[in-house]
Amino acid sequence: MFLLNVYKIECRRFLILFTGVFLLFSSQLSVAQIQHKQLRKEILESQKPSDKIQNKGKKRQVKLKPLPVPKPVAPVLSPFDLPNVKIIYLENAELISFDQLINPDMQVLVGKVKFRHDNATLNCDSAHFYRNTNSLTAFSNVKIVQGDTLFMYGDVLYYDGNTKLARFRDNVKLINRKTTLTTDSLNYDRNTQLAYYFTGGKVVDAENTLTSKWGQYSTATEDALFKTKVKLLNKSFTMESDTLMYNSKTHVANLVGPTHILYKNETDIYTDKGWYNTETERSMLLNRSRLINKDGKSIVADTIFYDKAKKFGESFGKVIMNDTVQKSTLKGDYVYYREENKLGIATDSALLIDWSDAEKPMYIHADTLRTEKDSIFTIASGWNNTRFYREDFQGLTDSLYFTTRDSVIHLYKQPVLWQENQQLSADQIHIFTKNKKADKVHLDQSALSIERADSLYFNQLSGKEITAFMDSGALKRVEVNGNAETIYFARDDADSTLIGANKTVSSLVVMHFVDKKIDRIILTSASEGTFSPMALLKDEFIYLPNFFWIEKQRPKSGEDVFTKHPAGLRPKFDF
DSSP states (O other), X not given: OHXXXXXXXXXXXXXXXXXXXXXXXXTTOOGGGSXXXXXXXXXXXXXXXXXXXXXXXXXXXXXXXXXXXXXXXOSOOOGGGSTTOOOOEEEEOSEEEEETTTEEEEEEEEEEEEEEETTEEEEEEEEEEETTTTEEEEEEEEEEEETTTEXXXXXXXXXXXXXXXXXXXXXXXXXXXXXXXXXXEEEEETTTTEEEESSOEEEEOSSOEEEESEEEEETTTOEEEEEEEEXXXXXXXXXXXXXXXXXXXXXXXXXXSOEEEEETTTEEEEESSEEEETTTTEEEEOSSEEEEETTSEEEEESEEEEETTTTEEEEEEEEEEEETTTTEEEEEEEEEEETXXXXXXXXXXXXXXXXXXXXXXXXXXXXXXXXXXXXXXXXXXXXXXXXXXXXXXXXXXXXXXXXXXXXXEEEESSOEEEETTEEEEOSEEEEEEETTEEEEEEEEEEEEEEEEOSSSOEEEEEEEEEEEEEETTEEEEEEEEEEEEEEEEEEOTTTOOEEEEEEEEEEEEEEEEETTEEEEEEEOTTOEEEEEEGGGOOHHHHOOTTOOBOGGGSOOSSGGGGOOOOOSXXXXXXX
16 A cells, blocks of 8 residues: 555656646737647656656566467366465355265355455355366356455356466456456456456446457556457547557557547547547647548648647648638648637748639748637738749748738738739738739838849839739739839830830839730829930949849749748849
């Protein structure tokens, strides 16, 4: 009892030391407050036994290997001829009889029969006792009591005192502390303290009910091994598996075969290897396991650490988080997910794919990507080295923010946006969308719009603000407001060759486009303008002071968003 109390105290210390308390934050929680990769640390730490438990385990550790079904007990060996064998003692019987002619080695015992062997007692209604071979067969109301924690019951018992093997048949029940095992056929080896059944059985403890075709249970360590049609029932979930290892003391299940876990009809977990604490509802899932929620979200990863009670998880290695409702996919080698506000944070090769428009999916990459649900609205954001690609427009920026509340994509810190042969840049860019298409683009502060005229020359617009208006994705009108400067190359109507450049300075410029080409330009009356033929062009007629062209950095495909470019000052040309 003293060792048992010490063991319980150590278990409490173990739980207090390694069970982390992860706070449930509000949907507006900043990324800095989330303890990334903490769940992985806590779950891995919780699997490490304390020193005392380890030392204790070394003395009594038993490998769970299936025992061969023994041959029927045969009276061939005398216990006096075997070393370290203890004799079975008959302590009580109301009637004892035997037949020297038919079976001289067998005593027939009837009425309140009681045996004692080693530290166990055996009671039954009747028995056949083979004293010379130290074995017996017990019938009706059979009961074995070992110490004050182990009780076994059955209708028939075959017991060999030399090998200490008990074979129970019919209406078998084994009670070990708070665990109960029931079956029709049970073999129990008192030496190894292993019980196993092979015709179907059920194990019940304080947390779970487990059933299987074949099972093995250690009364010493409370470790169990289940095979074939394994089913675990818990008040919160059901688990079905081909092979399962379970400890009825820690309530931890080791998943070592194809397993399906259904949590309250709202979450499905598929795995073939992992670890699940049925008491704390924390798990570690390996080998590309899958989590599928009824809200349309699913996660696949090399390793998943999941806390179902607190409804959050961390995934590592080629993580794919799909949302069939929002029609988006979040990828990365690390993804944090919280079910409460559908928060997903991806780092390390992070990629967000918006496939709501199946014909034109959008790819977004950043050092950190975040998606979440705010009330009825969806929010997506990216920080540091953000690059995105869609067939009709591409861009790069430091940070990106989008919400379905106003359907506006916000680009911050040196953003650049490309559409066909145009390059747009400013301190900030705001893309207003309508029906999943760009409706208006607002360039705020240090705005610059560049259009390639030919292989050497560019049409340019610069001003405090530039607003581009779209129609069905095509550019229709551009307004430049405040300190507007333009360089526009004119063409010969006959052969479309460049004939010169118009340079203007104005407070307001409006440009109209037809078929993706400039149709006309409207300037304020206070504007200044100069035309220079191609042969007399000077540098100030070729480039505006803030001109730069970085076509080389433009994402060319969904995979190209991962391409890195040197940080720092932008080159004037980067073809």
